[in-house]
Amino acid sequence: MALLEIEKLRKYFKNIKAVDGISFSVEQGDILGLLGPNGAGKSTTISMIATLVSPDDGTIRFKGEDIVKNPKAIQQSLGLVPQEIALYPNLTGLENLQFWGRAYGLNGKELKKRIEGVSEVIGITERLKDRVKKYSGGMQRRLNIGAALLHNPEFIIMDEPTVGIDPQSRNHILDTVKALASQNITIIYTSHYMEEVETLCDRVCIMDGGKIIAAGTKDEITSSLGGGCELCLRLSKTDAALCEKLAALPEVKKLSADGDALLITAGDADTAARAVLDAVSKSSASLLSFDTKKPSLETVFLNLTGRALRD
8 A cells, every 4th residue: 555645636726727636646765756837736736635725526545544534644744845935034943943843742852852853954053043034045945844854754745845046955955855765754746847856756747737647757757658759969050940940840849959969859769860860961061960868757748748847
């Protein structure tokens, strides 16, 4: 039995189908990446799992318990890292952790011990006595994660935890997620950054328009769901006319320039390669190199939806 089981989950807001009949499961100790653009339904989905929003239809089971009927079955086991910073800016980092620790029922020596442990994990021990309003955006997000870890949750939901932060804090957060997973903690990680999900996650659910349009391991998705291919061409010269001609080919989903190279996202590799090479041969350009790359999740998403993830 999976730790978390979602079946035919729906949530509508007037005429908007925020979540439209999705089903998936999460195994103990896995990191599940919930991937999709803004408005795909990710935040609504995790809000229902966290018992903050009631579904219109469907079931959510945690360890076999229906949490729609019995929210307490998950609440003590769950750590939620919301997309919005849930901190008090005029309090110090320490005071914020003390506040949230007491909200989880921690006090005295146990609370002090947990704050010390969490502060070390998120790397803010030296700044605990500073007011949060003096923290950088990245440090605030790290403290936001720390508040969700105080009660030793076995299941953590992280909703876009690296939005708008510096590279150093982003890398620290990714390292923190890896460290938590090594302790057999189960994580749902929502993002619209493909590279994060590819780096961190055991399994991936790609959402768009309130539906799950692909699910599985990265290899399963790219190999079995028409992920397409990426072609890289280096030409003796490129001009606007040739780029327009290549972009207009029905096999080409997207064309972009990367220095002196043309990067093409396409469907079937063989069909696209023949069409692209034929177009180049009829131009005045000479082909210097040609390479086909293994499809990425970005390629899969573009091929399935016709748009890039952050469009």
